[in-house]
Amino acid sequence: MSLAPRRPRLPPLNALRAFEAAMRLGGFAQAAEELGVTPAAVSQHIKTLEGWAGAALFDRHARGVCPTATARRLAPALSGAFDQIAAALTDLREAHPRPTLQIAALPSVAQIWLGPRLPALRTALPGVEIAVHAIETPPDLNREMFDLSIFFRPDATGDHPLQRDALCPVCAPALAERLTRPEDLDHVVLLHDEVWASDWATWAEGAGVALPSAPSNARYSLYSMALAEAMAGAGVLIGHMPLVADALASGALVRPFAAIVDTGQVLSVDQRRGSRRAAQAFKVLREAL
DSSP states (O other), rough: OOOOOOOOOOOOOOHHHHHHHHHHHSSSHHHHHTTTHHHHHHHHHHHHHHHHHHHHHHEETEEEEEOOOHHHHHHHHHHHHHHHHHHHHHHHTTTSSOOEEEEOOOOIIIIIIIIGGGGHHHHTTTTTTEEEEEEESSSTTTTTSEEEEEEEETTTTTTTEEEEEEEEEEEEEHHHHHHHHGGGGSSSSEEETTTTTHHHHHHHHTTTTOOSOOOOOEESSHHHHHHHHHHSSEEEEEEEEEHHHHHHTTTBBBBOOOEEEEEEEEEEEEOOOOHHHHHHHHHHHHHHH
C-alpha cells in the first residue's frame, strides 16, 4: 500500500482565520466583531502567524496597522481557500440524510416576523429540520453555515426584498381613543426599544411633530417585549411596519396618527447560492406575506 506524503505542518487555523478576516474586512476591530473575539485576540493570532512565517504581515503605527506587501499577496489565496472549504461543507450538509435549514435573523425579526411563518416552512419542507439563530449582525453566507439571512438592510442592498420599513406610532385600540392629535402624547407613556433608541426622534422629525418635553418613558432591551406592552395598553410604541403589520391587520394594534416615515431600509432575505432548500424557503416566506 502506497503512503501519501505527509502534509507540511501548518500554522494554527485560528491564526489564519484572524488574518483572512482582518484583510477582507479592513482591520483588527472588524475581524474581531465577525469572529466573536477581542481585537487584542486578533492581534495575538496574527503575531502567531507572523512568528510562524518569519515575516511581518502588518506594519504597526500609532494610528493603526497597514498590511505589508507579503500580506497582500497571501490574502487572496487564503480567502479563496476558506471559500472552497465553505462550499465543500455546504455540499456535505446538502447531502446529509437529515437536512437542516439554518436561518439567521435579527432577534426582533426572528421573534415577531419569522415565528408565525415557521409552520408554513415546516409544511413546505417536510423532513427538514429548521434552526433559527437570532443574531445582531447579518452573517457572510459565503463563510458561515447559514442558508437564509433575514435582516433590515439599506434599500437595494439585499438579495430579495420582502417589505419596506417605515415608522409610525402604534398602540392598543382603547389607548388610541385618548389620542386625537400628537400633543396628546404628553399624557401617555412612550415605549422605547434600546436597539432602535432614536425611533421616536426619527418619526417626530419626519412627521414634523414636536415630542413632549418631559415625557413618561418605558424602555426595553427587546423589541418584542415593547410590542407586547403596546398591545397590552401600557403605552405608545414606534412601530416598524414589517414587525407590526400582523398586529395592525388583526386589530390588536392601531395607528393613532396618520403620519408614517420611511426609514430607507427594507426587510430582505439573502440566501446561500446554490442551496435548493434556501430557494424553496424564500419562496414560502414571500408567499406568506
